[in-house]
Amino acid sequence: MGVVKDLLKGLAVTGRTMIGTITGRELVTRPYPHVKREKPQRFHGRHVLNRYPDGMEKCIGCELCAGACPAQCIYVRGKENDIDDPVSPGERYGYVYEINMLRCIFCGLCVEACPTEAITMTKLFEMSTTNREDGIYTKDELLMRPDGTVPHMFPDDPLADLDELETADGWVRATAPGGRAAYEGVKMWAGTPGVADWSPEPTQEERDRRSGE
Amino acid sequence: MTGIDWLVVLIRVVGAFALLLLATLVNVWAERKLVADMQNRLGPMRAGPFGILQTVADGLKLFFKESIMPRKAEVGMYLLAPFLAVVPAFLIFMNIPWGDSFFIGDREVVLQGADLNIGLLFILAMSSMAVYAVVLAGWSSGSKYPLLGGVRATAQAISYEAAIGLSLVAVILFTATQGEGGTLSLNEIVVRQSGNWGDVHPIFSWVPRWNIIPQIAAFVIFLTAAVAETNRAPFDLVEAEQELVGGFHTEYSGMRFAMFFLAEYVNIFSMSALTATLFLGGWLGPTWEGSLPAFVSGALPTVWFLVKTYAIFFVFVWIRATLPRFRYDQLMTLGWKRLIPAALLWLVLSSVVLAWRQFGAPWG
Numbered sequence A: 001m002g003v004v005k006d007l008l009k010g011l012a013v014t015g016r017t018m019i020g021t022i023t024g025r026e027l028v029t030r031p032y033p034h035v036k037r038e039k040p041q042r043f044h045g046r047h048v049l050n051r052y053p054d055g056m057e058k059c060i061g062c063e064l065c066a067g068a069c070p071a072q073c074i075y076v077r078g079k080e081n082d083i084d085d086p087v088s089p090g091e092r093y094g095y096v097y098e099i100n101m102l103r104c105i106f107c108g109l110c111v112e113a114c115p116t117e118a119i120t121m122t123k124l125f126e127m128s129t130t131n132r133e134d135g136i137y138t139k140d141e142l143l144m145r146p147d148g149t150v151p152h153m154f155p156d157d158p159l160a161d162l163d164e165l166e167t168a169d170g171w172v173r174a175t176a177p178g179g180r181a182a183y184e185g186v187k188m189w190a191g192t193p194g195v196a197d198w199s200p201e202p203t204q205e206e207r208d209r210r211s212g213e
Numbered sequence B: 001m002t003g004i005d006w007l008v009v010l011i012r013v014v015g016a017f018a019l020l021l022l023a024t025l026v027n028v029w030a031e032r033k034l035v036a037d038m039q040n041r042l043g044p045m046r047a048g049p050f051g052i053l054q055t056v057a058d059g060l061k062l063f064f065k066e067s068i069m070p071r072k073a074e075v076g077m078y079l080l081a082p083f084l085a086v087v088p089a090f091l092i093f094m095n096i097p098w099g100d101s102f103f104i105g106d107r108e109v110v111l112q113g114a115d116l117n118i119g120l121l122f123i124l125a126m127s128s129m130a131v132y133a134v135v136l137a138g139w140s141s142g143s144k145y146p147l148l149g150g151v152r153a154t155a156q157a158i159s160y161e162a163a164i165g166l167s168l169v170a171v172i173l174f175t176a177t178q179g180e181g182g183t184l185s186l187n188e189i190v191v192r193q194s195g196n197w198g199d200v201h202p203i204f205s206w207v208p209r210w211n212i213i214p215q216i217a218a219f220v221i222f223l224t225a226a227v228a229e230t231n232r233a234p235f236d237l238v239e240a241e242q243e244l245v246g247g248f249h250t251e252y253s254g255m256r257f258a259m260f261f262l263a264e265y266v267n268i269f270s271m272s273a274l275t276a277t278l279f280l281g282g283w284l285g286p287t288w289e290g291s292l293p294a295f296v297s298g299a300l301p302t303v304w305f306l307v308k309t310y311a312i313f314f315v316f317v318w319i320r321a322t323l324p325r326f327r328y329d330q331l332m333t334l335g336w337k338r339l340i341p342a343a344l345l346w347l348v349l350s351s352v353v354l355a356w357r358q359f360g361a362p363w364g
Helices: A002-023 A064-068 A109-113 A162-166 A171-175 A204-212 B003-038 B054-064 B075-094 B119-140 B144-176 B186-191 B216-229 B254-279 B294-322 B328-359
Strands: A047-049 A074-080 A092-100 A119-121 B099-104 B107-111
Touching: A002 B003, A002 B294, A047 A092, A064 A074, A064 A109, A109 A119, B003 B054, B003 B075, B003 B107, B003 B254, B003 B294, B054 B254, B075 B119, B075 B254, B099 B294, B119 B144, B119 B186, B119 B254, B144 B186, B144 B216, B144 B254, B144 B328, B186 B254, B216 B254, B216 B294, B216 B328, B254 B294
Parallel strands: none
Antiparallel strands: A047 A119, A074 A092, B099 B107
């Protein structure tokens, strides 16, 4: 009775799934706006323009990000710093900085290209707008405030998740000096949003232990 | 008719009606929730606790929606079809006993819409009537997908009606040997399943005397055909969203669609209840009369009935979540080449055994 056997096999699959779902063991679906998944460490979300801890902007207006961008969604214009009141340490700063989020493909090449780690990505991905103009993020939205927090496009939105906005992706940490073996256990200076007090890089053993979990 | 007569009728009819409607409300939700669990989803969860008010919300929405009628529809039939679907669905359940009888004064109240002496025949007739609703809805919509659904319904219903009827004949024959003469009354069929199989052999004295034990093949055939009869997956060729948009109810909207929907779920519940009644001993079950308060042991038969019905209902949902839809020729093959011969064979086999037991061996 091959048919009956197959039928029972199929019923067993759905039955097992049902028990797994009810007990929560196999449940993958989450009630999204209420319960959010933990993002992967290097999640590519919304961009942020960072500041140094002293409040200076990191962006030097070099336009390397704009050049690296495959979607050509970044528009930068640099400007000479005023010697008495500089915006960034260096000659120039990003006078105009716009990212068209409707064109951005969130590849992170701008982050790689940036020589000063001025542009990084956060884990925020909920950026839908009712208006195409709102999809173009200017310096007002991108630049972090002097206190290290980042402005949200819709702070009044009940679903606005500021935590994810303040959490940097792991890209900088993976590539910056902080990832070098020589700096293991040394508390690094870092300026991506809200994480000026990053804990030290984990040692290799610690990482092996974690990935083995 | 005295006042007490009216009260008795009221309890029986309104009770069955309310039970059916309430069960349907819960069933729609329960099915969605169960199928969601089987597909690793969450299911409805926004309306009320665990989304249990989802059906109410959907019903209200449908109630306030516009009922659109196609220009080419055959108006009379088009308007009649939803009622043709709902009325037989309710009438089927009116015959199913959903609790033990009790006494008000010296008057016996049977918890059953109507205890017809031809109950089973009536149910078969009504389930055949329900096919007309599908066929007429499909035909009168004046649109090709509903028409295809309606055409499919004709063939499917006839094939599986035969299997249902034949499998039930075996049950009726068996029931006839269990008491004084044959009966088609569902309450009587339930009563005749009381007791246990201790008389066959003492070690079976804990096995309830349900028809499913001697009529297991009839049970399987009946259950399969019942799924087809209620147009449920994997036999839902009549609706077949992927092929026929919505099948026979494509052109129905608003309250008229809601009536088809209601009829489908009422039919599922009625078929589950009928299966439980015929094969699983209906409302029979331990009531522990005397050791429990009177109202608890009085309500227990209804509880047992619901437990058995929902066990069958769960199987319906389980099968729906598991099996893909049959192809049309496979459906016909299963109906005519498998189920009907199997039912006939089982009928002959069980008749021979019953006759042998009653009249002795033919050479004896």
